[in-house]
Amino acid sequence: MSDHKTDDQRHEEELPHLHTTAAHVHEDSDVSISSLGMFLAALAITMIVTGVVVVGLFDIFLDQAEEADISPSPLAESGEPPAPPGPLLQVAERLDLRLHRESQEKLIHETAWIDRDRGVVRIPIERAIEITAERGLPDWPPVAQGVGGGSEASQ
The missing domain is CATH 1.20.5 (Single alpha-helices involved in coiled-coils or other helix-helix interfaces)
Known part of the structure; x- marks a missing residue:
């Protein structure tokens, strides 16, 4: 019967000896x-x-x-650095396009002086077409009415 030990008895034999006195409250193997x-x-x-x-x-x-940094010239301007050379990125493409189209429309449809001394004026396209139809182009021979193809006009 001594061969029939309980599981608890076998575990007690396998565990190292623990000191449980007041002087020792921890394992010796710590x-x-x-x-x-x-x-x-x-x-x-x-x-x-x-x-x-x-x-x-x-x-x-x-x-x-x-020490290795190159100090700027005392003649250099202080403050913000200059803007980089163009072309710059567009921030508001639609606004830029609308403003460009408005400026082009203004050039096409309004009258303005180009060079007052020489008498050069910018006029609306419709008016320029009317004037050219009435007066013809300057320094060009008048075109005969009813003339056929381009080969006859060049002769």
């Missing part, structure tokens, strides 16, 4: 607290030293970069 404390202290010191080194290197590299 990690040493002093070793863990020394590791954490070394880790903290390493992190602090690494941070100081990184900040120091950053300052050194920043100083080197500032």
Whole structure:
């Protein structure tokens, strides 16, 4: 019958001996607290030293970069940089198209002076067609009425 042990008895034999006295409330196989404390202290010191080194290197590299930068000419204008040369991107395509068409319509349908000294005027297209039909083109021979194809007109 000694061969017939209960499951609880078998587990007790397999488990390491636990100290349950008042002096020992943890397993003997636990990690040493002093070793863990020394590791954490070394880790903290390493992190602090690494941070100081990184900040120091950053300052050194920043100083080197500032020395390497070319300072602008004292004659250069201060303020906003000039706009880049065109063509620029359109922000409102439909508005731009509408304004362009309005300006073209104004050129086509309104009368305005081009060169007052030489007597050059811009007139609406319809009026220009009427005047050309009445007076003909300047410095061109008049076209005979009823003349046929283009080969006869060129002779």
